[in-house]
Structure formats: C-alpha cells, structure tokens
Amino acid sequence: MEGGKEVIVGKTKSRGACDLVMRLLALSLTLAAAIILGVDKQTKIVSLVVSPSLPPLDFPATAKWHYLSSFVFFVVSNAIACAYAALSLLISIANKGGNKGLGMFIVILDTLMVALLFSSIGAAGGIGLMGYQGNSHVQWKKVCNVFGKFCNQVAASLVLSLLGAIAFVLLVVVATFRLHKKK
C-alpha cells in the first residue's frame, strides 16, 4: 500500500495549501473590512429651513463609524477575526507535522470566528438597512440620503466581511473533511 499512502499524503498536502490560501484570504478580507469601516467618516453641510421667510440655516453634520454601537461591534469582531487568522496561519504553518489535537483546536476556534463574524455582519447590516430605509413606525429617519459616501463604505465593508466569514466556514468544512480523509 505504499503508492496509496503517497497519494493520500499528496492529497493532504494540496489540502493544506488550500487551507493556507483560505486563511490568508480570510485574514485579508476581515482586515480590509475592519479598516474600511474604521476610517469611515463623512462631514456634510446640512441646510435646515427653519421658516420660509428666513434664509436656510447651514451647519456641518458629521457621521462617524463609532456613533453606532453595532458598527463598533463590527469593527472589533473583524479585528479579532483578523488577528486570529494571522495567529492561526502561523500555527498551521508551524504545524506541518500534523498534530491532530492542534488541528482540532483550530477547527473549534474557527467555528467561534464564524459565529462572531456572522453575528457582527447581522448587526451592522441591520443598522445599515435602518439607515438606508429608515423606519416610519418609530420615526427613525433615514440618513443615507445625506451621507451617501458613508453608507457606500459601510456596504463595501459588509460585503468584504461576508466573504471573509464564508472563507471561515469553508475553513471549518475543509479542515474537518481533511480530518476525515486522514483516517
């Protein structure tokens, strides 16, 4: 069974490379998402008409990412996922020998990252939708008609983070299939 064993080793090697590429992808995507939302800020001159007889009142209005707590949660969890991806990348490069206990530990933490990233995407997406549409039932006004660039940046960050989260899901699935194939 020498040939068969070699085939299996070759397969695990290619799967290991796939794992590394996916981890790198997750790292860069979550980093990009955190940075894009983290630098999000827009100041605009808003003119307010107090009464038709007076000239409109101009004042600057600023939208910053940390005004909304769900965006703070989003940035923090993306930063955590990014740091974890970097750490686990180093660990899985160092773990060439295939220590199964360590591999198991990484799968467990990957699953946690999936949960964290998806909940933060949900939170930021829910608030982003509220800002985009507003809510007439509770008189929450929409803000995206004023702060267009701010909202676009939030949307871009959400898409990147969603891709990063999908990369983490694939990491869990691929790693477990690899554990299964090693048998």
Add this chain to the structure above:
Amino acid sequence: MATTDKPTDTEYGKEVPPPQQPPTSGGRALLQWRPAVLDLSNIDVVLRSLLFAASVVAIVVIVTSNQTELVPNPFTRRLEYRKAEFNHSPAFIYFVVAFSVAGLYSIITTLASISVILKPNYRLKFTLHFLFWDALILGVVASATGAAGAVAYVGLKGNNHVGWVKVCNRYDKYCRHLAGSLAVALFASIVVVLLIWLSSINLHRRIPK
C-alpha cells in the same frame, strides 16, 4: 413517524446498538471508540431537539410581542394609539424567517440523527453532511441574532447622533418579548456551535492515533 413503531427504541439515550456492521476500517475504529464514556450521537439528538425547541420559542415569543400604546403623534402632538409589531422592522422579519429555517432544519436533522443511531453504518457520511449544513445554519442563525439584537439595542438606548429616539420606554411589553426572544436565539446559536464542535470531535476521535 417511522421510528416509533420499533419496539426497542423507547429511550434513545440508553440504547446502544450492538456493533453489527461489517468490520471495515471504519468499523475497527468504531469498535475501539465505542466503549468510551458516552455515545456522542445521543448528545447530537438532544442538541438538535434543543435547537428545535429554542427556534420555536424564539419565534413564538417575538410574534406575540404586539403592543398598542397611547403615544403622542410627532406632528400634531395629539395622543393616539399606535401599535408596535415585530414586522415593522426588516431585521425582525429576517429573524423570524431565519429561525423558521433553523427550526425546520432541526426537525429534519433530528430525524436523520435518530435514524443514524438505529442504523450506524451511514454514520460517517451523515456526520460530514451535518457538519457542512450546520456551519451554514450557524451563519444564518448568528446573523439573525446579530441583526435583531442591534435593532433592539437602538430601540432600547436610542441614538442621538442620528436622531433615533428610544421606544422601549413606551413599549415595555414589546421590548421584554424582544429581549426574551433574543436570549433564546443566543442560546440557539450556542447550541449550533456545540453541534459543530461535537461533529468535528466525533470525526476526530475516529482517526486512529
């Protein structure tokens, strides 16, 4: 249900089917692994039924959160009755839909998991498929919890930067229902995480050292 008319399966938790499958390489690993502390498939069934119960409770609690209160109209300053319902916010609609999907999924997989206990030959294949779909459901459930939680938080605290007033001081019962539903949803997300851990530990333990 086809599983109820079998005479032996009155209690799934206590039933340990004899290792009758042909001793392939998987069967050998299974034999080494069987006498260990607990049969993990039974925990799997219990967790899946818990997920079902949690999804049903979360949906029922959020759907019954209607509340009608006297609130001042912002334009005319007159008091009028206004209703608060879960379907006023897209995040809560998503929440209900996501947990309906999770509940349906948990029914199907509970039945599948029970049938795997009765017929352990297909256990490995089922565990792999469960793991993949569990990971997807985890994404759905966690994002629904996050979305509903974020909107409910704004409803609780308000946000003066964007001029979103809080509503929970008026609609107290509504917000209590939301909070209960969110707590159960968080529990459900934790259950899905545990399911994934269980599946991967299960697969991991089958590998001979």
